[in-house]
Amino acid sequence: MSSSNNGTGNRNGSRNGHRPLRRGRRYSAWSLLQHGLSGADWPVTFRSHPKRDSYDVVIVGGGVHGLATAYYLAANHGIRNVAVLEKSYIGSGGSGRNTAILRSNYLTPEGVRFYDRSVKLYEHLAAELNFNVMFSQRGHLTLAHNDASLRTMRWRTEVNKLQGVDSEVIGPDEVKKLVPYLDTSSTTRYPVLGALYHPPGGIIRHDAVVWGYARGADAHGVHIHQKTEVVGIDVEGGRVTGVRTDDGHRIATPVVVNCTAGWSTLISDMAGVSMPVQTFPLQAAVTEPVKPFLDTVIVSGTLHVYVSQTDRGELVFGASVDPFASYSTRGSLEFAEGVAGHVLELMPALSKMRLLRQWAGLCDMTPDYSPIMGPTPVGGFYVDVGWGTYGFKAGPVSGEAMADCIANERPPEIISAFGLDRFEAGRLVGEKGAAAVGH
Amino acid sequence: MSDADRSADGPTVTIARSPIAAPEPLVPHRGWEVSGRRSAAALTITDLTPLAKVAVRAPMDGAVQRALGAPFGRAARDGAPALDGTLVVGSGPGEWLVLAPVGTAGEVREQLAGIVTEAGEFGTVVDLTHGRALLRLRGEASADLLAKVCAVDLSDAVTPDGAAFRSSVANLVTDVVRDDAGGVRSYLLHCERSSGQYLAAALLDAGAEFGIDVDGFRDPGI
Amino acid sequence: MMLLPCPWCGPRNASEFRYVGETGPRPDPTTATPEQWRRHLYFHANPRGWVRESWYHRAGCRRYFAAERHTATNEVRSSGGHS
Amino acid sequence: MTQGSTATATGAAMRLGPQPGEVIDRNRTIEFRWNGRAYQAHPGDTIISALAAAGERVFSRSYKYHRPRGLLTADFLDPGCQLQVGDEPNVRAAHRLVEAGMDVRSQNTWPSLKFDVKAVNGLAGRFLATGFYYKTFIKPERLWPAYERVLRKFVHAGEVSPDTEHGYYDKRYAHPDVLVTGGGPAGMAAAVAAARAGARVLLVEEEHHLGGHLRWGDDTARAVRAELAEQVRSEPGIEVLTDSVVVGRYDDNWIGVMQRNLPHVVERLVKVRAKSLVVAPGLVERPYVFTGNDLPGVMLSTAARRLINLYAVKPGERAVVLSANPEGDAAVADLQRAGVEIAAVADARRGQRVVRARGRGGVQSVELADGSRIDCDLLVTAVGWTAPTSLLNMAGARPVYRPEVARFVPDPAHTPDGVLAVGGIAGDGTLDQLREHADAVGREAARRAAQLAHRLHGALPTRPRDAAPQPAPVTDPVPIPELPLAEHPELFFSTHGFVDFSEDVSSKDLVTAVKEGYDSVELVKRYTTATMGPAQGKLETVNTVAIVAAATGRSIAETGTTTWRPMYAPVTLGALAGRSFEPIRHSPMQPWHERHGATPLVAGQWIRPEHYGDPAAEVRTVRSGVGIIDVTPIGKLDLRGPDVAKLLNLLYVNKWSKLDIGRVRYGVMCADDGVVLDDGVTGRLGDDHYLMSTTSSGAATVWEWVENWLQTEHPDWQVHVTPVTTAYASINVAGPRSRELLGRLTEGVDLRPEAFGYMNVRTGTVAGVQDCVLWRIGFTGELSYEIHLPASYGLHVWERLIETGADLGVVPFGVEAQRILRLEKGHFIVGQDTDGLTQGYTAGLGSLIKLDKADFVGKPELAWQAERGGYPQLVGLLPVDGDVVPPEASQIITGGGHIAGRITSSRMSPTLGRAICLGQVDSGLAEAGTRVTVRLPDGRDVEAVITAHHAQVDPEGERQRV
Numbered sequence A: 001m002s003s004s005n006n007g008t009g010n011r012n013g014s015r016n017g018h019r020p021l022r023r024g025r026r027y028s029a030w031s032l033l034q035h036g037l038s039g040a041d042w043p044v045t046f047r048s049h050p051k052r053d054s055y056d057v058v059i060v061g062g063g064v065h066g067l068a069t070a071y072y073l074a075a076n077h078g079i080r081n082v083a084v085l086e087k088s089y090i091g092s093g094g095s096g097r098n099t100a101i102l103r104s105n106y107l108t109p110e111g112v113r114f115y116d117r118s119v120k121l122y123e124h125l126a127a128e129l130n131f132n133v134m135f136s137q138r139g140h141l142t143l144a145h146n147d148a149s150l151r152t153m154r155w156r157t158e159v160n161k162l163q164g165v166d167s168e169v170i171g172p173d174e175v176k177k178l179v180p181y182l183d184t185s186s187t188t189r190y191p192v193l194g195a196l197y198h199p200p201g202g203i204i205r206h207d208a209v210v211w212g213y214a215r216g217a218d219a220h221g222v223h224i225h226q227k228t229e230v231v232g233i234d235v236e237g238g239r240v241t242g243v244r245t246d247d248g249h250r251i252a253t254p255v256v257v258n259c260t261a262g263w264s265t266l267i268s269d270m271a272g273v274s275m276p277v278q279t280f281p282l283q284a285a286v287t288e289p290v291k292p293f294l295d296t297v298i299v300s301g302t303l304h305v306y307v308s309q310t311d312r313g314e315l316v317f318g319a320s321v322d323p324f325a326s327y328s329t330r331g332s333l334e335f336a337e338g339v340a341g342h343v344l345e346l347m348p349a350l351s352k353m354r355l356l357r358q359w360a361g362l363c364d365m366t367p368d369y370s371p372i373m374g375p376t377p378v379g380g381f382y383v384d385v386g387w388g389t390y391g392f393k394a395g396p397v398s399g400e401a402m403a404d405c406i407a408n409e410r411p412p413e414i415i416s417a418f419g420l421d422r423f424e425a426g427r428l429v430g431e432k433g434a435a436a437v438g439h
Numbered sequence B: 001m002s003d004a005d006r007s008a009d010g011p012t013v014t015i016a017r018s019p020i021a022a023p024e025p026l027v028p029h030r031g032w033e034v035s036g037r038r039s040a041a042a043l044t045i046t047d048l049t050p051l052a053k054v055a056v057r058a059p060m061d062g063a064v065q066r067a068l069g070a071p072f073g074r075a076a077r078d079g080a081p082a083l084d085g086t087l088v089v090g091s092g093p094g095e096w097l098v099l100a101p102v103g104t105a106g107e108v109r110e111q112l113a114g115i116v117t118e119a120g121e122f123g124t125v126v127d128l129t130h131g132r133a134l135l136r137l138r139g140e141a142s143a144d145l146l147a148k149v150c151a152v153d154l155s156d157a158v159t160p161d162g163a164a165f166r167s168s169v170a171n172l173v174t175d176v177v178r179d180d181a182g183g184v185r186s187y188l189l190h191c192e193r194s195s196g197q198y199l200a201a202a203l204l205d206a207g208a209e210f211g212i213d214v215d216g217f218r219d220p221g222i
Numbered sequence C: 001m002m003l004l005p006c007p008w009c010g011p012r013n014a015s016e017f018r019y020v021g022e023t024g025p026r027p028d029p030t031t032a033t034p035e036q037w038r039r040h041l042y043f044h045a046n047p048r049g050w051v052r053e054s055w056y057h058r059a060g061c062r063r064y065f066a067a068e069r070h071t072a073t074n075e076v077r078s079s080g081g082h083s
Numbered sequence D: 001m002t003q004g005s006t007a008t009a010t011g012a013a014m015r016l017g018p019q020p021g022e023v024i025d026r027n028r029t030i031e032f033r034w035n036g037r038a039y040q041a042h043p044g045d046t047i048i049s050a051l052a053a054a055g056e057r058v059f060s061r062s063y064k065y066h067r068p069r070g071l072l073t074a075d076f077l078d079p080g081c082q083l084q085v086g087d088e089p090n091v092r093a094a095h096r097l098v099e100a101g102m103d104v105r106s107q108n109t110w111p112s113l114k115f116d117v118k119a120v121n122g123l124a125g126r127f128l129a130t131g132f133y134y135k136t137f138i139k140p141e142r143l144w145p146a147y148e149r150v151l152r153k154f155v156h157a158g159e160v161s162p163d164t165e166h167g168y169y170d171k172r173y174a175h176p177d178v179l180v181t182g183g184g185p186a187g188m189a190a191a192v193a194a195a196r197a198g199a200r201v202l203l204v205e206e207e208h209h210l211g212g213h214l215r216w217g218d219d220t221a222r223a224v225r226a227e228l229a230e231q232v233r234s235e236p237g238i239e240v241l242t243d244s245v246v247v248g249r250y251d252d253n254w255i256g257v258m259q260r261n262l263p264h265v266v267e268r269l270v271k272v273r274a275k276s277l278v279v280a281p282g283l284v285e286r287p288y289v290f291t292g293n294d295l296p297g298v299m300l301s302t303a304a305r306r307l308i309n310l311y312a313v314k315p316g317e318r319a320v321v322l323s324a325n326p327e328g329d330a331a332v333a334d335l336q337r338a339g340v341e342i343a344a345v346a347d348a349r350r351g352q353r354v355v356r357a358r359g360r361g362g363v364q365s366v367e368l369a370d371g372s373r374i375d376c377d378l379l380v381t382a383v384g385w386t387a388p389t390s391l392l393n394m395a396g397a398r399p400v401y402r403p404e405v406a407r408f409v410p411d412p413a414h415t416p417d418g419v420l421a422v423g424g425i426a427g428d429g430t431l432d433q434l435r436e437h438a439d440a441v442g443r444e445a446a447r448r449a450a451q452l453a454h455r456l457h458g459a460l461p462t463r464p465r466d467a468a469p470q471p472a473p474v475t476d477p478v479p480i481p482e483l484p485l486a487e488h489p490e491l492f493f494s495t496h497g498f499v500d501f502s503e504d505v506s507s508k509d510l511v512t513a514v515k516e517g518y519d520s521v522e523l524v525k526r527y528t529t530a531t532m533g534p535a536q537g538k539l540e541t542v543n544t545v546a547i548v549a550a551a552t553g554r555s556i557a558e559t560g561t562t563t564w565r566p567m568y569a570p571v572t573l574g575a576l577a578g579r580s581f582e583p584i585r586h587s588p589m590q591p592w593h594e595r596h597g598a599t600p601l602v603a604g605q606w607i608r609p610e611h612y613g614d615p616a617a618e619v620r621t622v623r624s625g626v627g628i629i630d631v632t633p634i635g636k637l638d639l640r641g642p643d644v645a646k647l648l649n650l651l652y653v654n655k656w657s658k659l660d661i662g663r664v665r666y667g668v669m670c671a672d673d674g675v676v677l678d679d680g681v682t683g684r685l686g687d688d689h690y691l692m693s694t695t696s697s698g699a700a701t702v703w704e705w706v707e708n709w710l711q712t713e714h715p716d717w718q719v720h721v722t723p724v725t726t727a728y729a730s731i732n733v734a735g736p737r738s739r740e741l742l743g744r745l746t747e748g749v750d751l752r753p754e755a756f757g758y759m760n761v762r763t764g765t766v767a768g769v770q771d772c773v774l775w776r777i778g779f780t781g782e783l784s785y786e787i788h789l790p791a792s793y794g795l796h797v798w799e800r801l802i803e804t805g806a807d808l809g810v811v812p813f814g815v816e817a818q819r820i821l822r823l824e825k826g827h828f829i830v831g832q833d834t835d836g837l838t839q840g841y842t843a844g845l846g847s848l849i850k851l852d853k854a855d856f857v858g859k860p861e862l863a864w865q866a867e868r869g870g871y872p873q874l875v876g877l878l879p880v881d882g883d884v885v886p887p888e889a890s891q892i893i894t895g896g897g898h899i900a901g902r903i904t905s906s907r908m909s910p911t912l913g914r915a916i917c918l919g920q921v922d923s924g925l926a927e928a929g930t931r932v933t934v935r936l937p938d939g940r941d942v943e944a945v946i947t948a949h950h951a952q953v954d955p956e957g958e959r960q961r962v
């Protein structure tokens, strides 16, 4: 892309410390005090604009991936004539309904490297975006209840350590110290034999990430169009030329980026690109709040459950995807029953806590539990999909890499394993082993 | 009895055991060790694992089915003249389970093989006496108990006397036969042998509020 | 929980079944190219709408059968023998 | 006052004389504790009614600003009445009945409810405005964890205790024709009508008694209540659950009901498959938004009427009433009757409004829009209703906003067939109109249920085929009269005040959020957390929407609501979990293993002996003498029919056409992507009769796999498959003396090597047990026999083997010894030495895979793998330092820490006295003799050498062929 700058930006992601937020728009304790005293209104976080007839890049999907891609296109590469089209409100997809667990202790070297970059970006994201995303690096525990999972955890640990990622396998006593509510006795149906402990992992305020990127992108001049659904993509001579929206607009553009996760095959189908993606609902639930007692994220693959406690005191639960493909986000009672049963297997003292709300989001599952990123056989049509149950943590690195890919018209090294062509070529990525419930 | 079955102290006999722990007193019954406990409770559970259990496979709605007298979904007593004293259960499409008195598996298998041969269809007969566990719940509350562990509608409209279905019972795949005995509501439950103890324990737990009790084996049991 | 009409057992809770998914005919193994074969293995239509798919009645009759389901409403339109 | 001086504590200052509709039992008095002091109550009192009777007005502090909060709705939803009861947090104290000895405390107040230091937050309120945490604590980054710890201290909620017992919770299923949600007049009348039309009805009421709002109505209302309740009682087709709540509606009318207050069970989840769902939850009274609307003493008209009529509690001494409807007027009458002085009635229908309530710790005066200021301790508001459409929305219905009645109303055109709305949620009208409507809805619900039943029953195989056909259901829909909608002024807010009481979100916060760009109701919700608290929008949604609509200049209908989702009322994890139904499986020899000190190993559903004390010794005995292991979990499939050989040829990578009767063969299955799926041996027992074994963990998968190929690809093949895993107890008798041991117990089988060689199968009698299948195979590399015997005799035969082999030194061995033995012998384990991407050639199956077969599952991918080459390979490895056992999953690395493989299996070999391994390595390293570097978990690197064979003990297989 012509206006590109090469390079991947500085430690914080954006290049040259470019600060587009004008005075008075920046957030700080000081500005909070000033606004508190004066009672003046805060500036608008992200604006709405009339649609232009053409953009240099049109991003479909206003989740973390779409917004981060827009942000880094503008911040790192100076590509600012960008539109993000979102059929509902920003963050209404997986980005607004995920359990917000971040980690980088994957199984394959390519996976570990990739997610580690993302965690690093997340660590400085609040400062980068001047928006507190409340990344709480409270540690992440994956419990092992049998030999096979203990072996997989050792495998992950060893791969992680070789990549410089902080992971270790710890025994039941150490687990108990980290989570006193866990039943670590050996007589339970699913005894805790050990755990993979990953101190940099944790949870984040997911909506804040979405809003922070939206605010950052907006400040750089990106247009965010909410309540705008893409209903068609024009392809001429093997290249995209524009998109059509449900309000009757045609927007001309040489570049379309599909960042629609659970809906991604519907968008790719519009461009005539088929993908090995199936959409499955993934459910989550929260309890009523109680005083904080759980300081780490707990995951049990065998029991298909993960739990964390937010700063508001609720427990947030998740599990594996629903047992059949669907676009329904209604959720099921079986999920609530299963998750409660499994949580009580782990922490029997919580039987009097109450489930408050359950919901579901859509996950774009690929055969090898790894994403599909980069160009497609249709010129100018890029995909950043296949995020399945684990894509929130990848938001920053994906945005950064996709921006790079679009600006430089070739996939950067860090996503080279994730191309769409790998399936027909039989070069699957080996994450399947560890990712089944891998938040 | 072979030489190998004799020890210095005299003959040892082969003992067949159910996977379900039996309450005292334990009594021998035709080569099986069964519970001799007697209960007069209004809701009882009985381990019928020693009964002969023979599976038949043949085309659905064919000559074998006509001979057996029970279509899929239904159970029939004395379905065929050769099968006096048995309960033939239409346990699946083209699948039957024949329950018969203790120790008769060999005969029953022969008779069934005869029926299959006569029918001239592709059919097979497998003795599963040792491969499955079998329980009987008996009492008016048996449906209430079962409704705690089984999602199938147990009303007369859906599963009247003689109904047979396979479903999940306490999360275990189980054949259920509604087999009212003497006008009292009763169910036979048939599952993989290795989970028999699990199923019995789950039913006792679910039945506690109805005062369930164990009743030992009584001949012929079927 | 969705009810699935098993062609043999009648309507049962979806939890009794194993989802097999969209299935297409297996390409001829003697002539298929790697690309064709892997499309068969990995690619699905994944529509938001009606889809024909296979199920296995694991806790019931243990039959594979085909059903048509709307992937947004989970309404099941028809079911028939095996897929 | 001294602790426990109950006489003074109870006071009962506000308890009225007997009321006609009261639900308390004045003849009995029970005692409980509130914040450490003793109080008295009557059975039937809720915690809050008892406290209110004693004159208490403040029960909690608010979420952010720690403002004192009292009673607002006097029912389950009451945001100010969530208390800690013993070890149970967040108890809805305006719903929970008092029990003797209860220990009730306020939550998150320190040092006490009266003097709560965090109330300083209230002063800082202007800085704690919505979203403040997104705007601060950004820099310096390193301080954020400390800030976060402080934030967590402010969490406003009850507490859990690590010592809480997991009580007895359970579940049941129900299949009513009609489920009625709500036992008010509408629900009761609909239930009766449905039952009279022949339906089986389940009627669920959240409160402790049927009657709905009639319970606090006038004499006529109570008479109608009694009449309807009597009709319900005398209708045998109706099952009533009180103190139970419908918590969610899911696909195909799968409905969760929480049943409380049971004798044997803490709580029970009833899972209901209803043919028709009748939604009759009435209406929820909506709070009014104005400054000071959260002061204790501000309450809804329904709350005041509940207090007076149900609990005989006087809500205050001097009241101002803001009334916009007849219920407000009725409240005035009730208050007067209860002796409350009515200081003023502001009639909203005539434009009068309350704009502010003032007071410290409770209402002291009220300001009206006309500027007048009235002293009082009670402000009762009756400004309108919210339709709790949650269950309808969950069913996919789209209620529409009707400004003239100021609430959302169900739209029958967009409600699924199986769901009907009735009563206050559907419209207004006289009690007679309501009953007429409910009667029609009940009959229609029954009719639809009957129709559905007829359709479903047609497909059921369980009913006698010759039974009389079900009577065809009545087909004409019952005409449902329209319920009129009573005009109601739109009264949402007059000045700024609290909108979400639980979350401490004010109308000002909502307006701010909109101004900042969070301009849809969904974004406002997430930015401010309005509607995200315990009431889940039932009290606050419409006010929220109205304020967002005003701030954005859109209408309420355009603005829409947030998504209603389960749970309708929060449900304990205990009830959702119920009893734990996790099947476990035991072999027939389990009692013996337990008696002999076996260490249990949980392997999927199976519980198996890991070892009996010393696995290395067990290994040595097998290599030198004889051991027996319980291998019952090995998967076994009985295959019969003329086409079994075809099936085996299709599923296994090797050839099966020429397997003679009496022979067994090892086979590996791959999936169509060439990835190794399972392995095992299959023996031919007769012409058309085979026995297939699978891995223990793969047994269920392989069975479904076999059925899939048979049923969907080759329905014409004549093969019957029967799973017989547990029909046989399986015992492996292994070791050089195994033949000798078995010979002592076996009849009808010639065990001599020339008669019964390696890889053969015979059937015969063992220890007097007929029909045993004996295979001469083994995983251990020794002479060995795997016996599969009718399972009921498993324990008998096992005991006989142990007794009979005593002089041979026979020992039982467990899974761990077997793992070592197989590793010495170089047998791989699917799933351990292979993974989800390991294709056949990688697993070293080159000589087994027969690409010259016309077809088999996985063939194309395997052919391409062979052609491509360069794949990783499973190899045997010996650490150069034989004392170092690299833990499984240690990585094999090349220069610079590049990963080039991993150790998949690793043990100290008791036979060789050194460490031995299997591992997967990149193709370049697979050559025998190659030295590789293994990175140990402690960071050390050790060398290992690739060996020519996977087996380190007896690679030529001499020992097993003897």
Ligand SMILES: Cc1cc2nc3c(=O)[nH]c(=O)nc-3n(C[C@H](O)[C@H](O)[C@H](O)COP(=O)(O)OP(=O)(O)OC[C@H]3O[C@@H](n4cnc5c(N)ncnc54)[C@H](O)[C@@H]3O)c2cc1C
Pocket (backbone or CB within 6 Å): A060, A061, A062, A063, A064, A065, A066, A085, A086, A087, A088, A089, A090, A091, A092, A093, A094, A095, A096, A097, A098, A099, A100, A101, A102, A228, A229, A230, A231, A259, A260, A261, A262, A263, A267, A282, A283, A284, A318, A360, A361, A362, A363, A384, A387, A388, A389, A390, A391, A392, A393, A394, A439
């Ligand atoms: C319950 C749940 C829990 C999860 N937990 C975790 C976790 O703990 N950690 C983790 O890392 N990941 C988790 N995930 C996965 C993660 O949420 C997703 O992978 C991630 O949010 C994907 O982000 P995205 O931006 O690609 O897609 P989304 O956030 O889904 O955004 C896609 C957007 O595209 C829009 N869109 C779709 N079609 C169109 C169209 N035609 N026109 C315009 N716009 C359109 C949608 O409205 C949506 O907003 C979870 C997911 C769920 C559902």
Ligand SMILES: NC(=O)c1ccc[n+]([C@@H]2O[C@H](COP(=O)([O-])OP(=O)(O)OC[C@H]3O[C@@H](n4cnc5c(N)ncnc54)[C@H](O)[C@@H]3O)[C@@H](O)[C@H]2O)c1
Pocket (backbone or CB within 6 Å): D181, D182, D183, D184, D185, D186, D187, D204, D205, D206, D207, D211, D212, D213, D214, D244, D245, D246, D247, D280, D281, D282, D283, D302, D327, D385, D422, D423, D424, D425, D427, D428, D429, D430, D431, D434, D568
């Ligand atoms: N509450 C009042 O004082 C009041 C106010 C306005 C109108 N009305 C009139 O009264 C009539 C309403 O009668 P109705 O029978 O529809 O309502 P109702 O309020 O009398 O009864 C509804 C009942 O449903 C119960 N309920 C609600 N949700 C439930 C759930 N999920 N699970 C179980 N139970 C649940 C409630 O506890 C309540 O008892 C209408 O004519 C209406 O205009 C009454």
Ligand SMILES: Cc1cc2nc3c(=O)[nH]c(=O)nc-3n(C[C@H](O)[C@H](O)[C@H](O)COP(=O)(O)O)c2cc1C
Pocket (backbone or CB within 6 Å): A096, A097, A098, A099, A100, A206, A286, A314, A316, A329, A356, A357, A358, A359, A360, D531, D532, D533, D536, D562, D563, D565
């Ligand atoms: C991490 C996380 C925490 C949440 N906490 C709450 C909560 O405390 N209260 C609540 O009502 N909803 C909570 N939600 C759920 C949202 O209300 C909502 O259900 C979810 O974003 C999906 O949107 P939808 O229900 O509008 O479809 C939470 C969601 C997430 C992802």
Ligand SMILES: [Zn+2]
Pocket (backbone or CB within 6 Å): C006, C007, C008, C009, C010, C057, C060, C061, C062, C063
């Ligand atoms: Zn079926």
